[in-house]
Every structure is written in structure tokens, then in C-alpha cells.
Amino acid sequence: MRALVESTVAPMPCAIGVDVGRTKIAAGVVTGDGRVLAERVVAAPSHLDQLAVVSQVAAVVEELAGTHPEARRLGVGTPEVVEWPSGRVLDAGGSGQSFALRDLLEEAVSLPTVVDSDANMAAWAEFRAGSAVGTRNAVIVTVGTGVGGGIVTDGQLYRGSTGFAGELGHIVVQPEGVRCQCGNRGCLEALSSGTALTRNGRRAAQADPAGMIARLAGSAEQVTGETVFEAALQGDPQAVALFGELGHWLGIGMAAVVLFFDPDVVVVGGGLARTGDLLLGPAGTSMNAHCPVRGGRMPRLEAAAHPRSSGVLGAGMLALDSFAQAR
Amino acid sequence: MRALVESTVAPMPCAIGVDVGRTKIAAGVVTGDGRVLAERVVAAPSHLDQLAVVSQVAAVVEELAGTHPEARRLGVGTPEVVEWPSGRVLDAGGSGQSFALRDLLEEAVSLPTVVDSDANMAAWAEFRAGSAVGTRNAVIVTVGTGVGGGIVTDGQLYRGSTGFAGELGHIVVQPEGVRCQCGNRGCLEALSSGTALTRNGRRAAQADPAGMIARLAGSAEQVTGETVFEAALQGDPQAVALFGELGHWLGIGMAAVVLFFDPDVVVVGGGLARTGDLLLGPAGTSMNAHCPVRGGRMPRLEAAAHPRSSGVLGAGMLALDSFAQAR
Structure with a gap:
């Protein structure tokens, strides 16, 4: 047709x-x-x-x-x-x-x-046909296996001086934190990504073999981010708390972006965006809490319209x- | 004339x-x-x-x-x-x-x-008549009593969507760190500023009343950032280490900016810029160490041409x- x-x-x-x-x-x-x-x-x-x-x-x-x-x-x-x-x-x-x-x-x-x-x-x-349509300054954070970012300003992609702009995954948010594959500690993507969710889910399943996360996966080693998502959808408080932990760190990273770049909107995309408010709820709370100097003037926080x-x-x-x- | x-x-x-x-x-x-x-x-x-x-x-x-x-x-x-x-x-x-x-x-x-x-x-x-002349994308970090920032891209000041862009002082670099006046912990300006240098200098003088910092000031309570600067200029290893500590945190904050914005140059201004390599040396080392994913493609790091x-x-x-x- x-x-x-x-x-x-x-x-x-x-x-x-x-x-x-x-x-x-x-x-x-x-x-x-x-x-x-x-x-x-x-x-x-x-x-x-x-x-x-x-x-x-x-x-x-x-x-x-x-x-x-x-x-x-x-x-x-x-x-x-x-x-x-x-x-x-x-x-x-x-x-x-x-x-x-x-x-x-x-x-x-x-x-x-x-x-x-x-x-x-x-x-x-997202800028042309999604959650950032009509904005002047937009940041898109992709949260999947790793964390990436893209920047639009004045209707154009901003690529930086060498093409490396938007490398949000390796902003350090916890210098004494877990080791990242880049060699440093506490990078955003080491703390708030699918990889982090899997790692934290396994840790939770090991600590509580009778808990929902462990039961859904069969064993701690078989836990993936999907398992934690499924458990959270079923209301498991431990799984929900793991999303809260990811959101806390994501919010600190997004706050750094907001303080520096002052966009109209921060759009969260990537595989974890489809977990919706499980991640975006605590991420937004943390982002706002880490920008007190902005006196409440915060950008919109949106899930990507096209995460897949x-x-x-x-x-x-x-x-x-x-x-x-x-x- | x-x-x-x-x-x-x-x-x-x-x-x-x-x-x-x-x-x-x-x-x-x-x-x-x-x-x-x-x-x-x-x-x-x-x-x-x-x-x-x-x-x-x-x-x-x-x-x-x-x-x-x-x-x-x-x-x-x-x-x-x-x-x-x-x-x-x-x-x-x-x-x-x-x-x-x-x-x-x-x-x-x-x-x-x-x-x-x-x-x-x-x-x-700095963009028109200083260390950022001729650059396309520049960030100026001012390190004084507090920490601020300004952004130039494509020959214009970038002010963001609400005029708050460049608020670098409140990027969180150590979430479990010292309390900032904004209410959060571990903001860049709580860890790397004239205020931080004074606080750390007093702590050092209290711990070592016979040390050069305490002797130059007369007492721990009288220590200021100037005292630490003077002691460092005279080669006091404790004072030099305090600049190293400030530079470490400044480097983590600048690395976040570099990863996100990918500028040609980062210019450090404000009152502490005149301490030169005491601060900029460790700050540059830390900035580079926190950007391994850029594979060595780093912006120039410069002291402001007009700090005063x-x-x-x-x-x-x-x-x-x-x-x-x-x-």
C-alpha cells in the first residue's frame, strides 16, 4: 500500500x-x-x-x-x-x-x-525526529553495554576539535570506585551501564541466593542485566535498588554535563533507556540534587524516542x- | 606620549x-x-x-x-x-x-x-587577546576563591540555554569528599580552589607546627593560600604536595570537560593561575591520566595570559x- x-x-x-x-x-x-x-x-x-x-x-x-x-x-x-x-x-x-x-x-x-x-x-x-526536536542545545546519553554521548547545538552535531566530543562514558564520577576497562577507576560507564547492572546483579544474587534475581536466573553466574530488569518489573526491591544505584551515578555524570553545557534537554538512549523510570527516576533525582547552584533551572530529562x-x-x-x- | x-x-x-x-x-x-x-x-x-x-x-x-x-x-x-x-x-x-x-x-x-x-x-x-587566540573551541577555567568557567566555540561565547553554562565549580569529582558550600560533597571548587588551599594549608600546619607553612604564617590559623604558595616557592615539599593535591582534582574536572567538549585548549585563569607549574604541572598530569580513551589526543593546557x-x-x-x- x-x-x-x-x-x-x-x-x-x-x-x-x-x-x-x-x-x-x-x-x-x-x-x-x-x-x-x-x-x-x-x-x-x-x-x-x-x-x-x-x-x-x-x-x-x-x-x-x-x-x-x-x-x-x-x-x-x-x-x-x-x-x-x-x-x-x-x-x-x-x-x-x-x-x-x-x-x-x-x-x-x-x-x-x-x-x-x-x-x-x-x-x-533524537534531534531530528525524537525527544530533542525543536531544542537549541541537546545532549543524548546512550546507556548500553557502555556509555556514550552526542551533542547538538544550534541545529548541528557538535563534534569537538578532534572528533572526540561526547565521550561521556569515561568521565570519572567516583575516583575510588570500581575499575573501568580504560584503566581508571569510577568512570561513568563502569558504574552505570548494562555491564554494571550485570555485575551488580550477580553480586546481589550471590549475597542472596534465595532472592528473586538469583531465582529468575537459576544461578548467580547466569544473571544478566535482563534478569535484573525482569526482577525489577516484578517489584523486587533489591532489583529496583540496583537501578537506583545506576541512576545515582548516571545523575552525577549528567549533572556535570548540565553544569558545563546547560542544555535544553538531556535525552537518555541506548539499551537501558527502555527500562524507563526504573533508571530515569533515580537518575533525574540525582541529576537535580547535584545541581543546587542552578536554583531549579533544569533541562528536561527524557527517554529516547527511538532507543532501538x-x-x-x-x-x-x-x-x-x-x-x-x-x- | x-x-x-x-x-x-x-x-x-x-x-x-x-x-x-x-x-x-x-x-x-x-x-x-x-x-x-x-x-x-x-x-x-x-x-x-x-x-x-x-x-x-x-x-x-x-x-x-x-x-x-x-x-x-x-x-x-x-x-x-x-x-x-x-x-x-x-x-x-x-x-x-x-x-x-x-x-x-x-x-x-x-x-x-x-x-x-x-x-x-x-x-x-583569553580568546581575543590571550592564551586561546586562534582556537575554535576553548574552555577557560578560573581557579580563585571558587572555580568558574567560560566557553568559546566558533568565535563566540557559549552561554547555554539559560545562561548558566560553564558552571565548572560544582561538578562533583569526589562524591564522598569534603562538603561544599552548595550543600553537596566533593565539588571541584571544594577540592581545588584558593579556599581549599587555605583549608589544606591550615590542616598541614596543625599537623606539623614546626613545618615551613606553620612557621611562615606564625600559627595554623593564620595560614592562607598565599602562605602555602610562598612555602612552595621556597621548595617546601609539604606545600608542593598540597598544590599536587589541588592539581589532581582540577585534572579530574578538566578531564570531564575534555571528554565531553573536546576543545583545542584549556586555559587556567583566576588567582591561582599565577602559581604556574605548581598547580598546572600536576593538573596536566591528572587531566591526561583521566583521558586514556583519547589515545594521547589532548588539548593544549595553558596558563591564562591575563590572570589579573x-x-x-x-x-x-x-x-x-x-x-x-x-x-
Whole structure:
């Protein structure tokens, strides 16, 4: 039905958006009004082999372009560090080498292509078609396995002087806290992420083998963040308290951002955003409590409108916004 | 001699810059090439009486304008929270009321007037005529009695959505740390400021009454930040270590800013900037150590070029830059 409508009126501009993850590649056709059509998910090759990533992305793009020939631009988000606007991946796969991801993709698929970090793509999705629409200054915090961030100001992504802006996951919020994989202690993502939830859930299950968390998982070793979420949904006070702990630290990190950047809105995305008020409730309380000098003038705190599809959506929207209409 | 030169060639555009402090008001004639002529310092009335502040500023401006009639714009920095561009002071003197400082000053002195926060004025001084000249994204951290911050991006002061941007002093860097006057614990300014240096110096003098810090001050109660500075200059290892402690925390706060904002340069100003490498050495080490994910891509860390006069200089420069040439 939609295809029929699109073929009989002037087609709406659309683009293919791709979100390259560590384990899977998601892609879809993104419309100018912020919808994702015809989504595809395939397994991702190792990020150590960026040429294989190019091939895999090209294959899924060709498939989508075959059924949606009106999608004539490509946007790709990646967890790697990306130089803008060249779309070069810096330190590709930890090799220390840079890699011309955008140029190689553009050559492979023959579409005008943009490449940016997945955090920037998520931020762009929320700014263009989500919880940050209409704002002047917005920060999007993605809370998943790790913690990332994207910044929009005056209608544009802010990437900083070297493209590293928004690296919220490694802000130190508890210097004597748990060790982070970066080597420091008490980084935000060591204390408030899916990884932290799993770790804290296992600790709770070990301490209370008869508790709901342990019972739902079967054993402490089998506890994941999902287990804690499930237990919290069933009202287990211990699981709810674990979300409270994550929210406490997330709030301290967001308060630092608010004090420095003074945005209109802080949007929380990433996998943990769908836990809703379990995380956002205590996070908002903590954020406000750590900004007393602002005298109550606080930004809105919102869950992402597109916690699952923001990578694909933002990549497609950024491609649409970066290239003048190609037809 | 300078007056003669200025009267015989086309006069350089200049402005009067005023820095309203809690205890004194500094003012000077600021030239377009970043010099301060004819500086005056007078006692400040209580900031609870903003009308008295207006009168005092007007008096010193009239004095300077009398000898420098070519200075036909006015810029005023204040420690209050200021709405831009209206120049209204919000919550004036803690009263909860706002106060039309710019309008009242403009009426009193009959010069086009801008009013902004002192931190923004200091940032503007460093961007226009100091350590941040030529940068695209710069953060100026002022470390004095408290800690403040100013942000410049794309050639403009970034004030945030409500004018509160840059409030670095209350970023929490040690949640279990010493109590801050804002009510929270472990704020940057509670751990790394002149106030912290005095407190830590007194503690050191109490613990070691025969040490250099105690001897220089006469007694632990008489120790100030100046005492610790003097002892450090004389090589006292205890005093040097106290600067190391301040620098450690300052570095954690600056690292949060670098991770989020990715500037070209971080400039440290305020009264403690003149202690130079005593503070900046350990601060830089700590900043770098808390950004391992940036793989060595760090902004420059610089002492302010104008730690003493940046308030006056920045206010004058901002007035010059805000108004088209009036002649």
C-alpha cells in the first residue's frame, strides 16, 4: 500500500541508514519524516577486519536499494572513532591505522555517503525526529553495554576539535570506585551501564541466593542485566535498588554535563533507556540534587524516542540532511 | 606620549571594561589590540545593594571617560548570574528578584553597554587577546576563591540555554569528599580552589607546627593560600604536595570537560593561575591520566595570559566586539 502511494505521487526523499555494531549490522530505509522502512539485521564481521565490514554493509545496502531505488543516499554509524567529514575511521580495530571507510563504501555502493560515530547518529535521530526536536542545545546519553554521548547545538552535531566530543562514558564520577576497562577507576560507564547492572546483579544474587534475581536466573553466574530488569518489573526491591544505584551515578555524570553545557534537554538512549523510570527516576533525582547552584533551572530529562532504531534512523537522516536533493 | 600619538592619528577604537568583584571594582580603558590603559580599582559596595553597585560603576566610568573620551562603549562583568543579551542580573544578591543592570548602567553613563558574567569576560579576554587566540573551541577555567568557567566555540561565547553554562565549580569529582558550600560533597571548587588551599594549608600546619607553612604564617590559623604558595616557592615539599593535591582534582574536572567538549585548549585563569607549574604541572598530569580513551589526543593546557586583568580586558573587548564602531 505504501509502495503504491510512493510510486504515484512525488516520492518522499529517503536514504539508507546503517548502524554497524560489534555483533550485528542493522540497516533500513529512512524517510524524511523520520520513519524506518524495511529494516534488515545481519551478523557483523569482526571489527578488526574493516574491509569485511565494507563488504557486509555494501551487501545489505544493495539489497535495500533493490527494493527501494528511491533511497539514493547512505549514512553509516560505527562504534569506531570517526573523523568528520572525511569519514575516516581512526585507529581502526585498535590497529593504530586510519581507514577510509566512507570513500570505500561510496565506491562500493555508488551512493553519496556519510559516516559518523554511532553516538552522533543516535543524537541526530533524537534531534531530528525524537525527544530533542525543536531544542537549541541537546545532549543524548546512550546507556548500553557502555556509555556514550552526542551533542547538538544550534541545529548541528557538535563534534569537538578532534572528533572526540561526547565521550561521556569515561568521565570519572567516583575516583575510588570500581575499575573501568580504560584503566581508571569510577568512570561513568563502569558504574552505570548494562555491564554494571550485570555485575551488580550477580553480586546481589550471590549475597542472596534465595532472592528473586538469583531465582529468575537459576544461578548467580547466569544473571544478566535482563534478569535484573525482569526482577525489577516484578517489584523486587533489591532489583529496583540496583537501578537506583545506576541512576545515582548516571545523575552525577549528567549533572556535570548540565553544569558545563546547560542544555535544553538531556535525552537518555541506548539499551537501558527502555527500562524507563526504573533508571530515569533515580537518575533525574540525582541529576537535580547535584545541581543546587542552578536554583531549579533544569533541562528536561527524557527517554529516547527511538532507543532501538536510533542508529539506523539517525544515519539515514544525517545522509538526507548532508546532501542536497539528488533528484 | 601615548596620548599624543593617539591624538594625532585616527584614534584606535577603545572601550571601558569593568570587573565588579565582591570586594572591589576594577576598571580600565581597553584598546582594540588588547591592552588595558589607566586602570582604576575602588571598593565595591555590598552586592546585596545593586543600585549602589550601579552608582559606583558609573562614578569610575565617568572618571575614565573624562580622561579617555575616545572610549565610547562599556562592558561590565559581574559574579552574579546574567541573562544575555539583556544584561539582567538574575536572583540579584540572592533576593530571587532580577535586576536590569545593563539598562540602568546604560542610562547612568550614556554609553552602549554590555553586561555578562565575570567568567565569560575572562574567557573572552583569553580568546581575543590571550592564551586561546586562534582556537575554535576553548574552555577557560578560573581557579580563585571558587572555580568558574567560560566557553568559546566558533568565535563566540557559549552561554547555554539559560545562561548558566560553564558552571565548572560544582561538578562533583569526589562524591564522598569534603562538603561544599552548595550543600553537596566533593565539588571541584571544594577540592581545588584558593579556599581549599587555605583549608589544606591550615590542616598541614596543625599537623606539623614546626613545618615551613606553620612557621611562615606564625600559627595554623593564620595560614592562607598565599602562605602555602610562598612555602612552595621556597621548595617546601609539604606545600608542593598540597598544590599536587589541588592539581589532581582540577585534572579530574578538566578531564570531564575534555571528554565531553573536546576543545583545542584549556586555559587556567583566576588567582591561582599565577602559581604556574605548581598547580598546572600536576593538573596536566591528572587531566591526561583521566583521558586514556583519547589515545594521547589532548588539548593544549595553558596558563591564562591575563590572570589579573582578564575581567577588565574581556569586558572591554566584548563591548568593542558587540557594538559596531560608533564613530
